[in-house]
Amino acid sequence: MTITLRIILIICSLISFLLCVTKIKQAKLKVSNSVMWMIGSILLILMSIFSHVVEWISVKLGFMAPVNFVFLIMIGFLLVQVFIDNIRLSELNEKIKDLSHYIAIKEHNEK
Amino acid sequence: MKVLLIIPAYNEAENIEKTVKDVTTNTDYDYVVINDCSKDNTKEICEKNKFNMLSLPVNFGLTSAIQVGMKYAYQNNYDIAIQFDGDGQHQAKYLKQLVKEIEKNNADVVIGSRFVTEKKPKSMRMFGSNLLSFAIFLVTGKKIKDPTSGMRAYNKKAIEAFVKNASLTPEPDTIVYMLKKKMKIKEVQVKMKEREFGESYLKPIKAMEYMINMFFSIIFIRAITRKN
Numbered sequence: 001m002t003i004t005l006r007i008i009l010i011i012c013s014l015i016s017f018l019l020c021v022t023k024i025k026q027a028k029l030k031v032s033n034s035v036m037w038m039i040g041s042i043l044l045i046l047m048s049i050f051s052h053v054v055e056w057i058s059v060k061l062g063f064m065a066p067v068n069f070v071f072l073i074m075i076g077f078l079l080v081q082v083f084i085d086n087i088r089l090s091e092l093n094e095k096i097k098d099l100s101h102y103i104a105i106k107e108h109n110e111k
Numbered sequence: 112m113k114v115l116l117i118i119p120a121y122n123e124a125e126n127i128e129k130t131v132k133d134v135t136t137n138t139d140y141d142y143v144v145i146n147d148c149s150k151d152n153t154k155e156i157c158e159k160n161k162f163n164m165l166s167l168p169v170n171f172g173l174t175s176a177i178q179v180g181m182k183y184a185y186q187n188n189y190d191i192a193i194q195f196d197g198d199g200q201h202q203a204k205y206l207k208q209l210v211k212e213i214e215k216n217n218a219d220v221v222i223g224s225r226f227v228t229e230k231k232p233k234s235m236r237m238f239g240s241n242l243l244s245f246a247i248f249l250v251t252g253k254k255i256k257d258p259t260s261g262m263r264a265y266n267k268k269a270i271e272a273f274v275k276n277a278s279l280t281p282e283p284d285t286i287v288y289m290l291k292k293k294m295k296i297k298e299v300q301v302k303m304k305e306r307e308f309g310e311s312y313l314k315p316i317k318a319m320e321y322m323i324n325m326f327f328s329i330i331f332i333r334a335i336t337r338k339n
Contacts, residue, residue: 094277096169097277100169100171100175101167101175101179103167104165104167105182107165107166
């Protein structure tokens with residue numbers, strides 16, 4: 001990995017980590033939701049600091065370039081995040097639906 | 112037996128009055144109109160005529176409308192719940208046969224089917240219907256001739272299943288679920304009319320999406336339903 005890429009990765013992950021922390025403090029993000037992002041950014045920092053480890057693994061796995069391995073990990077991480085979000089969305093949808101049912105039946109009973 | 116008709120209505124201002132009149136004159140069953148947050152004056156018409164109505168505050172689609180009807184049936188201890196379209200396609204005179212099938216033959220679900228004795232006409236819609244029938248046959252080994260029919264009667268056991276399991280929908284994949292749960296599903300010949308006014312829940316553009324959803328659900332999700 002080039003030194004520029006490592007610096008960019010470190011900066012980006014630091015920013016995302018700080019963003020997580022400040023958003024939690026402002027109570028805009030739930031702790032449980034932010035943990036994954038923090039783990040992600042720590043992972044990025046680790047990968048850019050110990051880039052020789054990444055290089056060693058990527059060679060062993062047969063990647064053309066170590067950076068490809070980094071991207072693969074990031075994509076995998078994002079896919080998991082999107083999937084978790086999707087589950088949460090469905091849950092929310094279900095809850096709103098239940099609420100609307102509750103309102104409709106309650107209104108009916110009160111008449 | 113206490114029978115409840117669940118009449119989902121979304122933007123059915125032109126049809127709803129006639130549908131409910133048909134129900135009240137031809138049967139002595141209870142009914143509940145589910146107004147799925149219609150944009151037109153369906154709600155006002157129901158209120159003016161003092162129809163028994165549940166009015167949902169947000170639009171969530173047909174599934175949600177049937178589910179809230181099932182909850183209502185469950186809470187008010189109905190023995191049979193029948194879904195009955197509010198768009199004037201279904202005729203109330205066939206309802207007695209559906210109820211009789213549950214009372215006499217102990218069926219859990221009775222489908223008001225267009226094709227028990229009559230042949231399916233050849234059209235794009237019926238091609239889709241055949242595909243679904245085939246998928247159901249593949250997964251359960253049972254033949255359901257009109258899987259997309261919107262006129263279905265459910266007994267207490269099925270009502271309870273609807274209330275307890277939020278993933279159940281008034282669609283063909285639920286038939287597979289119920290067959291897998293060893294429920295008895297019967298079909299009764301009925302005739303349906305073409306809708307007179309308004310648009311169907313199932314617009315042509317959505318038909319493709321509907322088919323894909325149903326196929327994936329039947330083959331990958333409902334097929335592996337456990338018996339108990």
